[in-house]
Amino acid sequence: MRTLGERIRTLRKQRKLTLESCAGEQMTKGMLSLIENNKANPSMENLNYLAKRLEVEVSELMEEVSGSELQALLDKAEQVVKSEEKKNYEKTLEMIEPLLPKLLSGYTAGRLLEIYSKFSYLIGRSNWQPIAERASAIYEELNIVPRRAAVGIFWAMVLFTEHRYEEALTRLLEEKAKVESRSGYIDSLTRLDLYTYEVIFRFAVNDTVEATRLMNEAISYSKDKKIFHQVEQLYRLAAYRAIIDEDDEKLDYYERKLLQYGEFAEDDHAFWFTKLVRIHQLNSFHHDHETALKKLSELTGPMPEHEFFTNFFVLERGKALYGAGKFQEALHMLQQVVISEQVHHPYDLSMYYEKDAYAALCAEQLGELAYARELAETAESNMAQMPDTPYTQFVRETAKRLASQ
Numbered sequence: 001m002r003t004l005g006e007r008i009r010t011l012r013k014q015r016k017l018t019l020e021s022c023a024g025e026q027m028t029k030g031m032l033s034l035i036e037n038n039k040a041n042p043s044m045e046n047l048n049y050l051a052k053r054l055e056v057e058v059s060e061l062m063e064e065v066s067g068s069e070l071q072a073l074l075d076k077a078e079q080v081v082k083s084e085e086k087k088n089y090e091k092t093l094e095m096i097e098p099l100l101p102k103l104l105s106g107y108t109a110g111r112l113l114e115i116y117s118k119f120s121y122l123i124g125r126s127n128w129q130p131i132a133e134r135a136s137a138i139y140e141e142l143n144i145v146p147r148r149a150a151v152g153i154f155w156a157m158v159l160f161t162e163h164r165y166e167e168a169l170t171r172l173l174e175e176k177a178k179v180e181s182r183s184g185y186i187d188s189l190t191r192l193d194l195y196t197y198e199v200i201f202r203f204a205v206n207d208t209v210e211a212t213r214l215m216n217e218a219i220s221y222s223k224d225k226k227i228f229h230q231v232e233q234l235y236r237l238a239a240y241r242a243i244i245d246e247d248d249e250k251l252d253y254y255e256r257k258l259l260q261y262g263e264f265a266e267d268d269h270a271f272w273f274t275k276l277v278r279i280h281q282l283n284s285f286h287h288d289h290e291t292a293l294k295k296l297s298e299l300t301g302p303m304p305e306h307e308f309f310t311n312f313f314v315l316e317r318g319k320a321l322y323g324a325g326k327f328q329e330a331l332h333m334l335q336q337v338v339i340s341e342q343v344h345h346p347y348d349l350s351m352y353y354e355k356d357a358y359a360a361l362c363a364e365q366l367g368e369l370a371y372a373r374e375l376a377e378t379a380e381s382n383m384a385q386m387p388d389t390p391y392t393q394f395v396r397e398t399a400k401r402l403a404s405q
Contacts, residue, residue, distance in 0.1 A: 026046070114132070149175065318336075318359075351391060
C-alpha cells in the first residue's frame with residue numbers, strides 16, 4: 001500500500017510539478033519534502049491546499065488506495081485481458097492481490113475482482129471462486145447486467161471445459177434466472193451471449209430439440225436487432241447441425257449466411273469454415289473420399305493462422321487419403337492431428353476422436369492388426385461419453401469389426 005506521502009509525490013510528478021512549484025506560497029519546499037518522505041504529517045489546511053494544487057479531492061489523498069490509482073491499475077489489467085498473453089497473468093495478479101481487501105464497491109473494484117478470478121483460474125490457482133462471487137455481488141448491487149452475466153457465463157464455461165456438461169447447463173440457467181429476475185432490462189449483447197451459450201450447452205447434453213429452437217430464436221433475435229454479435233458462432237452451429245441431420249437445404253442456407261457474414265465482416269474464417277465443413281461432410285457422412293481429396297487440392301490462398309483450421313485440414317486430408325487407398329500417407333497424416341486444449345464440445349471432440357478409427361482402418365490395411373485394434377479401442381473409449389451421432393456409430397462399428405478378427 002502506498003503512503004500519503006508517496007501518493008502526493010506520485011501525483012506531483014504526474015503533473016510535472018517541482019517541489020517548489022507544488023509548495024507554492026503557502027508551504028515551503030522543505031516541508032513538502034518531509035511530507036512526501038513520511039517524516040511529517042500535513043495539517044488539514046495544508047492537505048486541502050495540496051489537493052487543490054494537485055487537482056484532486058482531499059478524499060483521494062486520504063484513501064489508502066485512490067480512485068485514480070485503481071483506474072490506472074484497471075487500465076493495465078484490461079490491456080492484458082485484450083492481449084490474451086498468459087505470460088502476463090501472474091504479474092497482473094501480483095499487482096491486484098495487495099488491494100483485494102480494499103476492493104469492496106464500485107465498478108472498478110468489481111472489474112478488478114473479475115479479472116483477478118479469471119486469471120487465477122487460467123493459471124491454475126484454486127482461490128478464484130470466492131473472488132468471482134465478490135465481483136458478481138458488486139455487479140448485482142450496481143445492477144450492471146452485462147458484467148454480472150459475464151461472470152456467470154465464465155463460471156459455467158469452467159464446468160464446460162471440464163466436460164461437466166450437465167452441471168454447466170444447470171449453472172448457466174441459474175445465472176440466467178438471477179439476471180432476469182433482478183433486472184427489468186437486459187441489453188441485446190448480453191441476451192445474445194446467454195442465448196448462444198445455452199444453445200452450445202444444450203447441444204452438448206444432447207437436448208437437440210430445445211437447442212435447435214433456441215438457436216433459431218437467437219438467429220431471429222440477432223436479425224431483428226440488426227446485431228451481429230455471436231452470429232457467426234450461431235451460423236456455424238446451425239450449419240454443423242444441418243450436416244448431422246443430413247439436411248442439405250439448411251446447410252446450403254447457413255453456408256450462404258456464413259459467407260455473407262464473412263464478406264460483411266471481412267473475415268476469411270467464415271470462408272474457410274464453409275469449405276472445410278463441406279469436405280468434412282463428404283468424408284464423414286457421404287464417404288466420398290475421392291471428391292473430398294479433389295476439393296482439398298483445389299483450396300487456394302493462405303489458410304488462417306489458427307490451430308482449428310490447421311488441424312481440421314490435416315484431419316480431413318488424412319481421411320480422404322484413406323479413402324483413396326494411400327494408407328501409409330493417411331496414417332502419417334492422421335497421427336499429426338492434435339486436439340487443441342480449446343476443443344471441448346462433444347460434437348467437436350467426436351469429430352476428432354473419429355480420427356483414431358480411420359487410423360485403425362489404415363493400420364489394418366497395412367497389416368498391423370494389433371495396432372489397428374489398439375487404435376479402435378482408443379476411439380471407442382473416447383467416444384463412450386459422447387452423444388449418439390454418426391461419429392459414434394462409425395467408431396463402434398469399426399471397433400466391433402476389428403475385435404472380431
